[in-house]
Amino acid sequence: xxxxxxxxxxxxxxxxxxxxxxxxxxxxxxxxxxxxxxxxxxxxxxxxxxxxxxxxxxxxxxxxxxxxxxxxxxxxx
Numbered sequence: 001x002x003x004x005x006x007x008x009x010x011x012x013x014x015x016x017x018x019x020x021x022x023x024x025x026x027x028x029x030x031x032x033x034x035x036x037x038x039x040x041x042x043x044x045x046x047x048x049x050x051x052x053x054x055x056x057x058x059x060x061x062x063x064x065x066x067x068x069x070x071x072x073x074x075x076x077x
Contacts (some may be wrong), residue, residue: 001042001051003030004060013049013058020046033057 003010010030014021025033034040037053044050049058 001061001064003027003034003051004062011049011060013046015056015058030059034059 005027008027009024010027011022011024012030014023034051034053034057037057039054041052042050043052043058045052046058049060051059051061053059
């Protein structure tokens with residue numbers, strides 16, 4: 001999954017006790033949180049933030065584009 005980055009920043013939700021805090025992190029900080037995570041899952045708890053990291057960070061992800069049509073054949077030269 002690829003984080004959704006806008007202008008070098010990533011929106012996220014963070015679980016702070018019983019509350020949820022929305023904030024923006026730089027793309028490098030967000031990537032570091034995801035890379036160093038103990039557990040990464042997808043969650044439907046917050047539909048706009050499906051990537052759940054360590055049960056307390058929630059990040060939006062870019063939609064994976066699926067290839068359409070037939071794959072191109074390589075020409076022999």
